[in-house]
Amino acid sequence: MVKSKSKTYTTSELAKIFNISVVSASRYIVKHNLKPVKTGSHNAKYYDQAVYQQMKKYYLNKPKASEKQSHSVSKDDIIEQLQARIKDQSATIELLKQQLAIKDEQISTANQIADQAQKLDLTTHKQTDKQPQLIEKSENLKEHGFLYNLFH
Structure with a gap:
């Protein structure tokens, strides 16, 4: 019996095919828990046709960055936004002044x-400093008699 060889793709080949970065392709593979069919030299991982089809379905339906709608911002809009910011910051300054x-x-x-x-x-x-002096005077008075304290 002869095995039919199906095409396998590396992460970098898938990235080139879908015009995305290798990092984006790796993230998609990790996010969807896709397993490689085989691992080649230098730890290169090869993915089968099923992974290719799944990525093709995802990236063909995903809108491109250039296809996103962008609206132009006029000078008047910018001025209004800046004036609103100035008003908010003025209110903040007043609050901070009050605080x-x-x-x-x-x-x-x-x-x-x-x-x-x-x-x-x-x-x-001062009161505690005067208290020892008062105690000394009262002790001195006790040492001498009444007549001595009366004349001295």
């Missing part, structure tokens, strides 16, 4: 509170 004013008030309040805390701390330290 900045609020933060300035918060910082001012925090500074006042810090000043008050510092003054309170200083007063507390």
Whole structure:
């Protein structure tokens, strides 16, 4: 019996046939989980006629990039878009200015509170410094008699 040889295609040959990049062909093969019929030298993968037909069906029905509809953008449209962006950014700037004013008030309040805390701390330290002197005087008074403390 004689085996009939069917045509096999490498990834790069399929890419050339369908006028796509080799990467696109490889992605299609991986995406659709297509298996090669054989692997040749340098790890070249060969795909059969069924893969060719499947890719042909896909790429012939797919619209080309040049066939896509594109509408021209007029200068007026661009100006309107830019004015809308300017308006949005102006609103954002105003919001940020308001937030900045609020933060300035918060910082001012925090500074006042810090000043008050510092003054309170200083007063507390002065009082604690005077207490040992008062204790010393009261101890000195106890050491001497009443008449001594009265004349001195």
